[in-house]
Amino acid sequence: MIAAASVFFASLTGLSLLFGLKAIESKRGNVFLPRVRSAADDAALSLKSLLTDLRIMLSKLPPACVYLSRIALHKLALGSAQLARLAEAQSHKVADLVSHKRGFEKREPRSDFLKQVSERSTESSDIDVEIR
Numbered sequence: 001m002i003a004a005a006s007v008f009f010a011s012l013t014g015l016s017l018l019f020g021l022k023a024i025e026s027k028r029g030n031v032f033l034p035r036v037r038s039a040a041d042d043a044a045l046s047l048k049s050l051l052t053d054l055r056i057m058l059s060k061l062p063p064a065c066v067y068l069s070r071i072a073l074h075k076l077a078l079g080s081a082q083l084a085r086l087a088e089a090q091s092h093k094v095a096d097l098v099s100h101k102r103g104f105e106k107r108e109p110r111s112d113f114l115k116q117v118s119e120r121s122t123e124s125s126d127i128d129v130e131i132r
Helices: 002-028 034-059 061-098 112-126
Strands: none
């Protein structure tokens, strides 16, 4: 707000000075610093053409930014998918490494108690029980 107000009042003061200078020149009939004015006019015209070219270039900027962001997002998605695949493969390797069932083969129990329980459970499964 302060910056905008200061720019406004500086512009207003500059315009007032230019109108005052023009009034003094028309009263006296001569031009004040003609070479400086001609150079300033040339500089103003070149600044105007530069701003026109810049406006055209800036109008092309948003579509280019959208295109580049789409490409960057696509590359980021592909990279994260590749990283996820790598992490998945490594986690499977770690799981196989720490698993106690890596080379799992079912074998007879070593305990006599477990042997007796497993024998009774197989005997009881052989008997047909009728449920009413």
